[in-house]
Amino acid sequence: MTAKTAEARAVERANQAFYDAVENSDLDALEGVVLDGPLAETVAVVHPGWPVLRGRREVMRSFALIMANTDYIQFFLTDVEIGVDGDAAVVTCTENILTGGPAEEDDPAGSSLVGGLVVATNVFRRTADGWQLWVHHGSPVLAEQDDETEAAENEE
Numbered sequence: 001m002t003a004k005t006a007e008a009r010a011v012e013r014a015n016q017a018f019y020d021a022v023e024n025s026d027l028d029a030l031e032g033v034v035l036d037g038p039l040a041e042t043v044a045v046v047h048p049g050w051p052v053l054r055g056r057r058e059v060m061r062s063f064a065l066i067m068a069n070t071d072y073i074q075f076f077l078t079d080v081e082i083g084v085d086g087d088a089a090v091v092t093c094t095e096n097i098l099t100g101g102p103a104e105e106d107d108p109a110g111s112s113l114v115g116g117l118v119v120a121t122n123v124f125r126r127t128a129d130g131w132q133l134w135v136h137h138g139s140p141v142l143a144e145q146d147d148e149t150e151a152a153e154n155e156e
Helices: 003-023 027-033 037-042 056-068 147-155
Strands: 044-046 072-085 088-100 114-127 130-140
Touching: 003 027, 003 056, 003 072, 003 088, 003 114, 003 130, 027 056, 037 056, 044 056, 088 130
Parallel strands: 044 130
Antiparallel strands: 072 088, 088 114, 114 130
C-alpha cells in the first residue's frame, strides 16, 4: 500500500465517522470528528437550504439541532472521490439519505420513509488527532436528468 493510498483510506475512515456520528445522533462522536484547536473558528458548514454557518460552536449547534429533530436518518454514500494534498483532503460524494419520523397512531409501523439526494463536499485537515472535518457543504439534488434531456441540452 502506498503512502497516498494509506492517507486516502484514513480520510475515508474519518468521512465515514462523520456520517456515522450524524446517523447515530452521537454528538460526542461528532465532537471528535469536527476540527478543533487554533482553526476552530474557520470550521464551516452548509446544510441543504441553510446559510453558511461559521465557527465550530455554530456548526456543532446546528448538528445538535438536526439530531434533536430527526427521528431516523441513514446515509448511503455513493460516487465517493477522495483527494489528499499534504495536510488537507477533499471528499466529494452523493448522500443518498433515508429519513423517517416516529410511529403515528394510524401507522404503528412508523411514518413512511422519505429518500433524498444531496451532493456533498467535505474538507478534512490533518491534525495530531488524525483527520478532522473542516468544511461540510451539502447541496440538494433537485432533479435527475435522463439521457434524453442531457442530450437535448448538449445540442443547444
